[in-house]
Amino acid sequence: MSGPRASARRRWIVVAVLALAVYIIVRAAHTPQGDSTPPAGHATPGASPSAAATASASPTSSPASSAASYDPADYAPQVRSRARQAAVSGQLVMAILYNEAYKPHDPAFERAWQKLKPDAAFGIADMHRATFDEVKQGRDFADRSWERLPDDRDLAIEAEAWYLHDLAARLPATWTAPYTKNDLLALGYNAGPANMLAFARGATPGGQARSYLDELHANWAKAGRAVTSD
Template identity: 70%
Template sequence: MSDFRAVRYRRLALMMVFALAVYVLVRAANTPQGHTPPPAGKTVATPTPSAGSPSASRSSAAPSSYDPADYASQVRTRAREAGVSARLVMAILYNEAYKPHDPALERAWQKIKPGAAFGIADMHRATFDEVKKGRDFADRDWTELPDDRDLAIEAEAWYLHDLAARLPAQWSAPYTKDELLALGYDAGPDTMLAFARGATPGTDAQAYLDRLHANWAKAKTALGS
């Protein structure tokens, strides 16, 4: 790892520790009197939501309990609706699972870094507001993403759909369609098109692509196909 990336990751780690401290204070302040939290080290199980259930889109789990594979049903449904690869949607969820996805922690982190993304698919406000136009979730708000994992998956799938619509019929770069869409998801449509024309990914984009490759088999297993 280069010195630049080492410094970058150390800084990110420190910011996440601070966000976690804010999260703990927020949770402590919001704990009702007379309520005793679980003993240290004990995890309270959160039922895995099923597609179509009233609670499926509003599930919340402890930071350590999140596994994208638990949402395979929602991934298949939303990918089919958007006409994109379910395996790609799942692989991107694994790519974005590097940080804790707890609603209170995400909001605490957003107070420190206002430009941070929300939800298990790590989507920024401007992207969500653009993607939702004319869609079934047009009346939903970006601030709902941390609490609504099905909404996060739905928005991710349709964003991939929109990125795919911007790709040319052919490109000179040695990337597959899924690789370009993943790069576009990470770096934006204009950068995706630059990669399609042959531009070389920078350090961050290449790292994202490497993680996609590492998560590709895992995504297939998670979907059961």
């Protein structure tokens, strides 16, 4: 892939390498010598004991959350459930997860990365703090914190689905631009609601937004198979 999206990814890789170094240091500090495998319920480096306990007890914490094993399709049941609750397309929710899956989503790694990049997004749906805090208002997860997103993937999917719901509520009844509703919602998810409305009125997406939409289209069929398979 070339263009702005590829450049952004190259910049991200540089930051990720630095975050990996921080991650290794933090991980080593929290792992007993002679045992490289944390015991069940072991607190994620950087997380509070209460957060770790919640993650251990939560039935939505599985499948395993290691970056190496992550496949959005593993979360098809959660995607179907949360998309239905928010009245949005499950295929769209899944396709966005595929779009965001190029980043490592190990909780400790995400927290190490945030130490270097405080405005980083959290969770498998890559949501920023301000967006999460806005979306959760009046919802069943209103008492949950943004810091939980790396540990609770169901919460990340729930917040993503409701954000897409809120973006859909901002769309006009009709628009002149040659985009489907799902196209515009994906653009809004990536570039924000103001840009989504500008694109609906006919503004041309920049390179990064265009690349995001191209990736969505490339992931669309795979996302559909994931949410319809048992």
